[in-house]
């Protein structure tokens with residue numbers, strides 16, 4: 090029985106009451122929001138209302154989940170790392186943040202921890218540093234440093250808020266490892282790629298990237314998910330289900346901030362990845378999805394790294410060479426249904442870019458303070474950059490926008506990648522992609 094038709098009176102009475110309730114809710118909601126925003130939250134009331142557990146287990150895994158949180162009107166924070174490399178001189182919490190490049194809003198950020206010594210919350214002195222490579226954007230990646238006095242045990246969490254009137258209190262767990270015990274920093278190579286945007290949809294490009302770098306000795310992949318298609322997400326979870334070391338980390342930077350920051354916060358993701366891996370991987374490669382560091386005389390990047398005579402390097406600099414992806418395709422080496430970029434484009438521009446210009450790096454995280462897009466901005470202590478000779482290794486950069494007829498005519502054939510062809514065709518990652526393709530999960 091449809092009561093609305095049978096009893097029109099009841100229907101209109103309910104409609105009347107419904108609208109009234111709706112109106113009250115609508116009027117109250119903005120008021121409630123405003124009330125909450127201007128509420129004078131004290132540390133004590135906040136602790137009472139928040140599940141604050143200073144015993145939270147410490148994870149040294151690089152897969153630790155973080156997310157962007159707002160501290161002030163314009164300052165957002167992502168992850169916090171314990172940095173005691175200057176011990177016993179100083180130890181501090183290094184927080185990766187994004188905020189206005191100019192102005193003084195960061196001066197109003199306050200930082201607290203639960204002190205094991207005094208059994209209470211204490212406020213820590215806070216300093217900040219803008220990270221370079223801002224590309225004249227109005228927002229920039231930055232560090233906030235919370236300085237700990239000596240004798241205080243390493244805190245597990247840090248609480249940030251705007252002072253004097255907090256918008257909200259933000260709790261960040263602190264990533265920490267045992268930097269003293271270097272045997273735990275395994276002889277591993279991880280690779281990090283800047284936040285996906287667009288959304289990024291090319292599942293085969295991702296498959297090729299993971300497959301080839303895995304052959305080259307990479308044992309962990311860290312991608313950041315700003316905007317990624319559903320297919321890419323499903324492909325990544327299939328890889329994870331099959332035990333492949335691939336992670337797609339949440340990068341929920343608000344759009345308004347992302348647009349005002351270079352490459353959706355690439356400078357922040359670069360530092361996050363370096364510090365995230367510091368306790369896990371000895372080496373971290375910082376590249377884009379269309380870039381491959383290809384050793385010319387070794388089977389893997391780790392073998393190439395070990396062969397280097399230089400032992401004072403904190404970062405290796407790989408010189409860039411463009412492979413134009415517009416020019417005639419060499420289909421001999423890849424079937425049409427498996428369009429491997431690295432097997433199809435075997436002609437590169439003769440000119441190899443100079444070091445530090447379009448170059449990419451492999452870093453030793455514990456020897457680096459601030460990474461950059463093309464080179465490391467600041468090394469720790471006296472560690473140095475080392476330019477790997479092009480005869481040893483080149484950065485293969487596959488792009489269509491850089492090809493000119495002239496550069497192609499004078500281009501040189503470079504078949505280095507073909508050394509890895511058989512392994513690439515047999516790769517487990519490619520097999521997974523093919524299975525998903527058959528089921529139309531990826532296209």
Ligand SMILES: *[C@@H]1O[C@H](CO)[C@@H](O)[C@H](O)[C@H]1NC(C)=O
Nearest residue numbers: 127128129130131253254255
């Ligand atoms: C917030 O509350 C504290 C303690 O009740 C008080 O001392 C302080 O003046 C208040 N601040 C503002 C801005 O209302």
Ligand SMILES: *[C@@H]1O[C@H](CO)[C@@H](O)[C@H](O)[C@H]1NC(C)=O
Nearest residue numbers: 140141142143144145146245
């Ligand atoms: C925190 O850990 C200590 C030592 O492991 C334990 O004695 C204490 O009960 C824990 N506190 C809470 C709140 O779980």
Ligand SMILES: *[C@@H]1O[C@H](CO)[C@@H](O)[C@H](O)[C@H]1NC(C)=O
Nearest residue numbers: 192193194195196197252253
């Ligand atoms: C910082 O706090 C002071 C004191 O309340 C306030 O006058 C100032 O406007 C704040 N600065 C910013 C950039 O928010």
Ligand SMILES: *[C@@H]1O[C@H](CO)[C@@H](O)[C@H](O)[C@H]1NC(C)=O
Nearest residue numbers: 190219220221222223224225
């Ligand atoms: C922003 O970048 C420019 C150009 O690289 C540099 O001169 C300036 O110092 C940077 N600004 C900050 C706040 O780092």
Ligand SMILES: *[C@@H]1O[C@H](CO)[C@@H](O)[C@H](O)[C@H]1NC(C)=O
Nearest residue numbers: 191225226227228348349350
């Ligand atoms: C940066 O901020 C200034 C001042 O608010 C504004 O005039 C300029 O257009 C902004 N630049 C960009 C790239 O958003």
Ligand SMILES: *[C@@H]1O[C@H](CO)[C@@H](O)[C@H](O)[C@H]1NC(C)=O
Nearest residue numbers: 267268269270271272273274
């Ligand atoms: C370092 O870590 C390894 C592996 O967990 C362990 O066997 C070793 O005892 C540790 N050394 C020190 C000095 O803690």
Ligand SMILES: *[C@@H]1O[C@H](CO)[C@@H](O)[C@H](O)[C@H]1NC(C)=O
Nearest residue numbers: 398399400401473474475476
């Ligand atoms: C390593 O390379 C750097 C930079 O080229 C150089 O300054 C340093 O002397 C080299 N160290 C050794 C041991 O060869």
